[in-house]
Amino acid sequence: MHWLARHRHFVVAAICALCAGVVFAGHFLPYVPFASWVWQQEQGFEDFLQREGRKAKTHPEFVFLGIDQSTLELPPFSPEEIASSRGLQLLTERRYPWSREVWAVLLDCLFEAGARGVMFDLLMNPPNDGDAALRTALDRYRDRVVVGMNFDFSENIQAVVPNETLIPPPAFEDDRVGFVIFFSDPLDRKVRSVRYLASDRTLAGQAPHPSQQL
Numbered sequence: 001m002h003w004l005a006r007h008r009h010f011v012v013a014a015i016c017a018l019c020a021g022v023v024f025a026g027h028f029l030p031y032v033p034f035a036s037w038v039w040q041q042e043q044g045f046e047d048f049l050q051r052e053g054r055k056a057k058t059h060p061e062f063v064f065l066g067i068d069q070s071t072l073e074l075p076p077f078s079p080e081e082i083a084s085s086r087g088l089q090l091l092t093e094r095r096y097p098w099s100r101e102v103w104a105v106l107l108d109c110l111f112e113a114g115a116r117g118v119m120f121d122l123l124m125n126p127p128n129d130g131d132a133a134l135r136t137a138l139d140r141y142r143d144r145v146v147v148g149m150n151f152d153f154s155e156n157i158q159a160v161v162p163n164e165t166l167i168p169p170p171a172f173e174d175d176r177v178g179f180v181i182f183f184s185d186p187l188d189r190k191v192r193s194v195r196y197l198a199s200d201r202t203l204a205g206q207a208p209h210p211s212q213q214l
Contacts, residue, residue: 086101107140111144119148119178120146123149124147124162125162132165138176147178148177150181183195
């Protein structure tokens with residue numbers, strides 16, 4: 001029997017291992033000429049599956065509240081309606097950005113309506129009026145609310161955290177604070193994944209410390 005026929009499983013396994021190795025090389029060495037081309041094809045196929053593949057089922061228990069143009073252009077309210085609602089008073093007294101007491105009122109309304117958790121995709125870094133009221137609400141619901149922080153790469157990877165009135169320092173160690181930035185792929189700047197943890201080394205584009213690797 002021919003050698004290839006007798007060892008076909010080994011040959012197939014070797015070919016698969018070689019192809020997988022090339023793909024992994026493209027992932028970890030995205031700027032190597034041949035490996036980068038292979039990795040681009042892998043990413044293109046992944047994008048195709050994301051566009052054409054079966055979509056994950058949406059969860060009705062998740063509700064997204066956005067600030068759009070219709071929110072900024074509120075319909076006229078009667079004096080009686082405004083007088084009876086602290087939220088409407090705050091929304092109508094000036095244009096956006098409103099007093100941060102708005103978010104304190106919103107937290108009360110959402111949790112009274114049965115919400116189990118609230119996440120703010122907002123950067124509350126510069127101080128603003130209403131911070132004291134929001135701080136009280138954040139403390140009241142501290143185990144059910146998260147506010148955003150960011151990383152400013154134009155300022156030597158400066159962490160942009162909620163101001164000290166809302167979250168006392170060090171804010172990035174507070175379990176109510178989570179970063180809201182998405183990290184793109186280095187080759188084409190597309191976002192394909194979500195990173196839930198980040199260290200100083202990974203933010204600087206370096207390999208993680210061995211103690212941080214799983």
